[in-house]
Amino acid sequence: MPSVLPLGDPAPADGILPPQVLAGVEHRKFGLYVHIPFCAVRCGYCDFNTYTATELGGGASQDAYAATAVTELDFASLALDASGLPRRPLSTVFFGGGTPTLLPAEDLAGILKAAIGHWGLEPGAEVSTEANPDSVTPESLKILADAGFTRVSFGMQSAVPHVLKVLDRTHTPSRVPLVVQWAREAGLAVSLDLIYGTPGESMADWQLSLETALSYQPDHISAYALIVEDGTKLAAQIRRGEVPGIDDDDHASKYELADRLISEAGLNWYEVSNWSRTPDQACRHNLAYWRGDDWWGIGPGAHSHVGGVRWWNVKHPTAYASRLGNASSPAAGRETLDAETREVERIMLEARLGTGLSVDALGAIGRHAMAGLIADQLVDPVQAFKGRLVLTLKGRLLADAVVRRILPD
């Protein structure tokens, strides 16, 4: 989770949701996100809500974390029931961070078990965790798989030592094939996260990273453009001229290369930054975010969404634990979206998907914009004739501009 929380309305202490969330609930899946706010070191580019043991004054809060998270699960279960929502089995569960695998595998397994206790799992449910290559062992992966995890996403980022160094990554490139192998042996599907456009990364470096990642035959790849977030160490280094800045044209060329090599290796894009070997292997949890399904986010700074109500928890682990200790909602704020805003979000999110969005469901402005978007080669003409707006490669790189063109001012 990015570390700056939005401004919103106050959230009630009992977590009860307004009656509007009941409408259409039968069409929405239910998922769970579990945020693990700990990392061994803070990478210079990262502004996610995560803390090192030193920052938290020792390992105590890590040790107690699983129990605290389970308290929020209990709270969530009560609040959803009290809001009149039916109990729905979990369709997806996602452990993200931070570095979830910094906690003992037993802790993650325990949290998952508690969640299953409340809601159960849908048949074929997807249960993922993020992991840093140097924070897993064959044993820990086995424990996770046994507990019901189906998928692991490794933060590989790059195969090039000098790039990993600028990113402050602690693992060595040779670690990645090992952990992929262990995950496979444990029966887990594997995804790899890559970052492109790191200062000092050449096109050849990026090509090497892509080829290396593809050589491990992952089921899924996420390739993210390095974003220089305000307040990060990287931002300061660039400001002081210690490392070169970011160049959008370089990002564009690297994205084009990624799309070409990944497609050639047999994976297909299904979201601007995501490719999967088969449609089934797309990250269904992330798709749920983009399709407006319901999920509850556990943990400090975690975001939730249920039927047009979004809320987010207090950021700091200590504040979070103390809220729950007082049997109070850990939410820091919430917003209740009106129909118009939900529509804007739907268009904004679905435009980024390989399945695209229905042209008929666009407003007049969006429908009028289609011809221009085709002329500018931003949307696929064949899909457009079939009534769908699907971005071309060029369009994916300009997705935000496309969204602005199809939304009313």
Next chain:
Amino acid sequence: MSPMARTAPVPAATDPAIIRNFCIIAHIDHGKSTLADRMLQYTGVVSKRDMKAQYLDRMDIERERGITIKSQAVRMPWELDGNSYALNMIDTPGHVDFTYEVSRSLAACEGAVLLVDAAQGIEAQTLANLYLAMENNLTIIPVLNKIDLPAAQPEKYAAELANLIGGDPEDVLKVSGKTGVGVEALLDKIVRDLPAPVGDPNAPARAMIFDSVYDTYRGVVTYVRVVDGMLHPRERIQMMSTRATHELLEIGVSSPEPTPSKGLGVGEVGYLITGVKDVRQSKVGDTVTNLAKPASESLSGYADAKPMVFSGLYPLDGTDYPVLRDALEKLMLNDAALVYEPETSAALGFGFRVGFLGLLHLEITRERLEREYNLDLISTAPNVEYEVTLEDKKVIHVTNPSEYPTGKISEVREPMVSATILAPNEFVGSIMELCQSRRGQMRGMDYLSEDRVELRYWIPLAEIVFDFFDLLKSKTRGYASLDWKADGEQVADLVKVDILLQGEQVDAFSAITHRDKAYAYGVMMTGKLRELIPRQQFEVPIQAAIGSRIIARESIRAIRKDVLAKCYGGDITRKRKLLEKQKEGKKRMKMVGRVEVPQEAFIAALTTDESKDKAKK
């Protein structure tokens, strides 16, 4: 030393013999406002407690820029040798743009305090104002100010002053408006040396309007100097040029707050309120008389202010157009020199072509519109007025480059000015170079003192009105000063340069330049725009053209990436807020064809470096 007057002479019952009307003329920043403050304080009309620096500079902008725009007349009592006197001080603007207003106030006086900074010496504007004062036959009291400054050279500049106006360097008064040293002696000298006003108290009333100010609460406040007869409250008055009649609702003097009186008699200076709402109904230079007993001949008036510089003013937000229109209407009530008419620009929408006395007048007007009426404005590149004669002998006056005729032109005439530049002689070479590059013709050169020269040039107004002064300053390390006045016109080889974005002409960027400078303008503007216009989803060629001939080109490469390609997890709110922000940004774009041009780009491209510096001051 004189004491503060114990009894102040009463308006409408003051013998002209004890009246002294004077103004202070000075180059900008030589300390006129500060000296006026001291006078207000020493004569007791403003208590020390109420004294704010530059008391008379009322408008916020005046305070911030430290300059005086509107003149004000203040009546102050003073006692000398046991007799009480009434001193009317008229504070005048010092900048060349406002020469017109200076001349109005001068004509209401018998004398002028010529104030010179003792660390700077005489400057071009000192000379210009002095010249106006002498034309009005004013008695001059030379004064050196800021003698408290360590860098002051009172002997040197006293000699310079004496040399200029005749007389003995010993007679030059030395004061400090800051510490107050010499100010009382100056007040004494004003009483002693300046002539009292003369007029016929029994003749029909004649009063000269030297300023007209619009006040939201009271309508137009008209400042007058009575020459003959007497004006009384409630009588009907007539403006002699327009024959318009009004009832005198209130008459009084400023001391310095407006104080109603039983009238104003010969030689007195004060204000009138008639309830009119437009300064044009109470025209500066006009003569006020009594309707029942009118004068037969009006006082010699002043020439109307002639706008020299024109610029298009457009609201950033098109829906603000009515607000701008109302605001200009209101400003006009208060500014007889402002002229405007509606115009439309393909790039900027609906706006106004506004005529100004000079660049400072433009800047100040724009700032007042923005501040007082909460408007965001774009002003197009300022230009002068050209007279274009077509082959069919038709004559067109062009104040907006986009109206420059495309047909067969037989002749173009441009306005010229006589410019006076004062500087230490070591800079003569670089000044001559600059003036030559600006198509100036030398008209003469004189030594003011051993090491200071005066250069006189005949030069196109268009060449000096924008960045000339800044260049002059930088070439002379700030030592040169400049003054100019309109002086005829000349035939010149001028062309219109157009700027095209993706083949579409952007009228706001068109300029009329000398043929030799067209290329430089084209290169400068296309280069500037390439930096200022963000990359679009397609390539954007930028061209400069004379007619259909392209003289310069640049291009903005298409943007390739505009997407947040990061894992943002479930924080959809943040993503949406980002989109909303981007959409807000899009709203502030002006569309030129398909090209989105940010307002800032228009402003930056149209801002001359000179006005940028002014804004910083």
